[in-house]
Amino acid sequence: MKERGSVGDTMRHSRGWAMAGTVAVSVLAGAAWITTGKAQTRDATGAPTPGAAAIRPGIAALVARPRGRVDWQGAVGGLRQSANVGESLATNLNREQVDQTAVPILLPQDAKLTAGARIYSFGDYYTITSNTTGGRVSLSGTTATVPMPASKPLKIETGPEMLTVQRTVDGQLASFVRYGVLYSVEIRCDAASDPRCADDNYVLGLVGKTTAVVMGKAAREAAGLGG
Incomplete structure (x- = not known):
């Protein structure tokens, strides 16, 4: 045997x-990127800023992953x-x-x-x-x-x-x-x-x-x- x-x-x-080992870091980094992106694409009232770049869905999907x-x-x-x-x-x-x-x-x-x-x-x-x-x-x-x-x-x-x-x-x-x-x-x-x-x-x-x-x-x- x-x-x-x-x-x-x-x-x-x-x-x-x-x-x-970098999975959580990547997720956190992605979240930070999106937060910054939202601040750049909306004004103080929350309305979309004309001509601003849209958030890439790929990044958003990563952060939203269950x-x-x-x-x-x-x-x-x-x-x-x-x-x-x-x-x-x-x-x-x-x-x-x-x-x-x-x-x-x-x-x-x-x-x-x-x-x-x-x-x-x-x-x-x-x-x-x-x-x-x-x-x-x-x-x-x-x-x-x-x-x-x-x-x-x-x-x-x-x-x-x-x-x-x-x-x-x-x-x-x-x-x-x-x-x-x-x-x-x-x-x-x-x-x-x-x-x-x-x-x-x-x-x-x-x-x-x-x-x-x-x-x-x-x-x-x-x-x-x-x-």
Whole structure:
């Protein structure tokens, strides 16, 4: 009987190209562009300004795109499986920012990595940054999703779906879906020779252990667990 390969090997089979980490930024940028566009095409009374350029429907459609639906039942299951591990790892995160986050937060089960981490919440989008020796790790989660290339879900019970890995200018970026949320894990290195950024082994290993679920007040309320 052939043994199943490691999680990292299995994950490579669904490698592709995506820039999931920039999805929420792009959406926010699009929203800002449209707001500016409206100010330029209407006068103080709100009436259209003659000769003003119309807003491009493509941008408007992007901003109007409905948010993804969080699988709260699955997320609560992940929260219970994490037991107290998630809360322990989140000890040093700003609690106010955690409570404002309306999606399940995923943390790597690596106390050294989360010890100096910082979280920035935008409601249904968050990003966490952590400095490491000679590099930086970023983690993010958002419900603002865009269509991704068709691929078969990974046959791993607790693994991510729609996993993609991309080589960036100074590191590796992995994106995946779990609980209906689009997450990304990125490693950036100061030196091009750093083995963590030379290939995808490190970032895939980081994805494999980014399983601890943390829910703040907003997420708990959305999940029906109370604040």
